[in-house]
Amino acid sequence: MTAVGARRGGVRPEIAARRPRRVELGLIVLIAIIVMAAYGLASLGTSASVPGNLGPFLAWMLGLFFFVHVAVRRLAPAADPVLLPMALLLNGIGYVMIARLGGDVAGGSDLAGLQSVWTAVGIGGFVSTLLLVPRVRSLAQYQYLLGLGGIGLLALPLLPVGVEINGARIWVSIGPVNFQPGEFAKIALALFFAAYLVDAGELIKNRLELRDLVPIAAAWGASVGVMVLERDLGSSMLVFAMFVVLMWVATARTMFLGLGAALFAAGGFVAFRLFAHVERRIDSWLDPWADPRDSGFQIIQATFSMAEGGLAGTGLGRGDPDRVPFAETDFIFAAIGEELGLAGTTAILMAFLILIGSGLRIALRATRPFEKLLAVGLTTLLGIQAFIIMAGVVRLIPLTGITLPFVSYGGSALVSNYVVLALLMRMSHEQRTTGDAEAPR
Amino acid sequence: MRGLGVSLGPVSDQLLIVLRVCLLALVYLVFFRVLRAVWVELRDEGASAGAAMTPTMAARRVSRPAPVPAPAAVGGGGPAPVDPASSSPAAARLVVVAPPSLAGHAFALDGETTIGRGAGCGVAINDAHVSKLHARVYPHEGTWFVEDLGSTNGTSVDGAPISAPTPIGAGGRISIGEIVMELA
Numbered sequence: 001m002t003a004v005g006a007r008r009g010g011v012r013p014e015i016a017a018r019r020p021r022r023v024e025l026g027l028i029v030l031i032a033i034i035v036m037a038a039y040g041l042a043s044l045g046t047s048a049s050v051p052g053n054l055g056p057f058l059a060w061m062l063g064l065f066f067f068v069h070v071a072v073r074r075l076a077p078a079a080d081p082v083l084l085p086m087a088l089l090l091n092g093i094g095y096v097m098i099a100r101l102g103g104d105v106a107g108g109s110d111l112a113g114l115q116s117v118w119t120a121v122g123i124g125g126f127v128s129t130l131l132l133v134p135r136v137r138s139l140a141q142y143q144y145l146l147g148l149g150g151i152g153l154l155a156l157p158l159l160p161v162g163v164e165i166n167g168a169r170i171w172v173s174i175g176p177v178n179f180q181p182g183e184f185a186k187i188a189l190a191l192f193f194a195a196y197l198v199d200a201g202e203l204i205k206n207r208l209e210l211r212d213l214v215p216i217a218a219a220w221g222a223s224v225g226v227m228v229l230e231r232d233l234g235s236s237m238l239v240f241a242m243f244v245v246l247m248w249v250a251t252a253r254t255m256f257l258g259l260g261a262a263l264f265a266a267g268g269f270v271a272f273r274l275f276a277h278v279e280r281r282i283d284s285w286l287d288p289w290a291d292p293r294d295s296g297f298q299i300i301q302a303t304f305s306m307a308e309g310g311l312a313g314t315g316l317g318r319g320d321p322d323r324v325p326f327a328e329t330d331f332i333f334a335a336i337g338e339e340l341g342l343a344g345t346t347a348i349l350m351a352f353l354i355l356i357g358s359g360l361r362i363a364l365r366a367t368r369p370f371e372k373l374l375a376v377g378l379t380t381l382l383g384i385q386a387f388i389i390m391a392g393v394v395r396l397i398p399l400t401g402i403t404l405p406f407v408s409y410g411g412s413a414l415v416s417n418y419v420v421l422a423l424l425m426r427m428s429h430e431q432r433t434t435g436d437a438e439a440p441r
Numbered sequence: 442m443r444g445l446g447v448s449l450g451p452v453s454d455q456l457l458i459v460l461r462v463c464l465l466a467l468v469y470l471v472f473f474r475v476l477r478a479v480w481v482e483l484r485d486e487g488a489s490a491g492a493a494m495t496p497t498m499a500a501r502r503v504s505r506p507a508p509v510p511a512p513a514a515v516g517g518g519g520p521a522p523v524d525p526a527s528s529s530p531a532a533a534r535l536v537v538v539a540p541p542s543l544a545g546h547a548f549a550l551d552g553e554t555t556i557g558r559g560a561g562c563g564v565a566i567n568d569a570h571v572s573k574l575h576a577r578v579y580p581h582e583g584t585w586f587v588e589d590l591g592s593t594n595g596t597s598v599d600g601a602p603i604s605a606p607t608p609i610g611a612g613g614r615i616s617i618g619e620i621v622m623e624l625a
Binding site for chain 2 (some may be wrong): 027030031033034037041044045081082085086089199202203207212312313316340343344347350354357358373433
């Protein structure tokens with residue numbers, strides 16, 4: 001078939017399937033240049049020298065980029081071309097900020113070294129997900145296993161293996177390995193909700209009965225449980241928001257958005273009254289200046305930090321973003337705001353918008369309800385998580401400590417977000433190879 | 442970048458500013474290329490969607506003012522697969538009358554048409570009470586007939602459940618699950 005025939009016909013032969021990868025390669029090359037330049041600039045800014053380990057850094061980064069690109073060419077050649085580059089851009093900028101926050105960029109702080117290892121593990125997770133999941137819809141048959149597994153992972157830190165760090169009991173420590181099982185629970189729960197709502201959503205759409213509200217009540221109960229027992233506000237909000245959005249998408253009833261908001265408000269109010277840590281968060285959101293040295297300190301520092309950045313930032317390595325506590329994880333957005341200014345934070349926002357847009361486009365093009373719901377669920381996870389923490393840092397909503405996907409330091413989060421990305425890429429590839437567009441309805 | 446690891450001495454602030462602006466410009470160049478790639482893809486998709494429209498898809502397409510692609514059933518000339526032209530009845534549309542949220546949607550009948558939840562059906566209804574392949578409507582000797590294809594919840598014509606192929610006249614109503622369609 002000729003190229004013209006390929007464009008006309010419903011079936012997309014290989015010529016058309018190659019194009020996404022060419023676009024992707026172009027973007028990845030540009031992003032490699034950006035990350036390298038940012039790394040060099042950060043070093044020039046802090047110590048006025050080109051980092052001595054620029055060569056090894058470059059080799060490591062180019063090796064990873066090349067590996068993941070070739071893997072996608074092999075495993076999902078027709079997948080969306082912009083998902084992976086956006087993730088790599090966020091990951092790269094985040095890495096440079098983490099290296100820079102460690103002090104001397106070239107000195108290779110502990111966190112930066114770990115983050116580069118985690119990036120490699122994340123990309124390994126991305127490739128193995130593509131390799132192990134040839135068809136996303138085959139995951140639907142494990143729905144109850146995934147649901148139980150997700151809840152189990154969420155509850156795991158409550159067992160003796162869990163450890164409490166910075167007031168939240170969300171870590172599990174087994175031998176030398178520390179990780180946050182909640183990050184992987186999100187994916188398992190997204191798969192479970194999507195599979196469950198394929199059938200349940202249809203029934204609820206037609207006849208709403210009281211017992212149909214049991215699942216939403218259970219999800220609410222679980223997220224309240226997580227909040228109370230592990231004091232992890234972020235994950236609790238995230239899982240609940242994802243469930244409400246999926247209920248809404250599956251049933252086409254706007255009522256569920258209202259119900260979700262009402263339940264959330266009720267839960268939030270009770271938590272505000274009962275738990276000191278929630279009350280502290282809300283108080284320091286409403287008026288951080290009431291207690292500027294303690295509970296309001298972080299958010300005030302972040303505000304000053306971003307104000308200092310202005311429009312184009314102080315320049316990488318030229319600001320003092322390390323004055324904000326947890327600048328590598330929760331507050332990395334403030335660090336970017338200080339050194340790259342509004343232009344830099346807008347870039348981060350745009351990268352997330354493009355990721356979310358591509359994810360929702362996959363959902364729109366999906367023909368099977370399970371894939372549609374799953375794409376919505378996974379995209380919601382990424383989008384809401386990014387929103388919760390960015391809005392928290394700029395004091396639009398009360399702060400909840402979760403990581404900025406792909407950008408913040410954090411192994412579990414990075415790996416799980418790459419797995420989410422791989423599932424989206426896999427669905428996108430399936431859609432474009434079978435050529436099944438959305439059936440008109 | 443020459444002299445790896447060698448201190449360059451005091452780097453002028455102006456140079457750093459220029460480099461920073463270049464970096465940000467590069468980042469925005471990436472976004473520009475992303476948006477252009479998405480735009481090109483959408484444009485091509487739009488072009489191929491128009492060309493790849495098959496007759497079955499046209500029959501399945503739902504729209505408010507019904508498209509009625511070529512009056513296939515009027516007297517003759519339509520490519521009716523079951524019975525050649527002469528015996529095709531005059532009515533050629535199924536119009537949804539209930540539930541209100543779907544009312545007004547119309548499906549053009551182009552010879553034998555299947556109704557069901559499956560995506561391959563001529564009239565695809567996304568409803569839990571509709572079987573994957575629920576029923577079919579076909580022309581026979583100048584009349585439209587409705588036949589239930591072993592569905593779980595059954596099919597009714599003008600309110601009465603059917604067990605055998607049942608003739609349906611203009612204005613007749615087919616009920617499947619919550620959905621009522623009128624032959625027009």
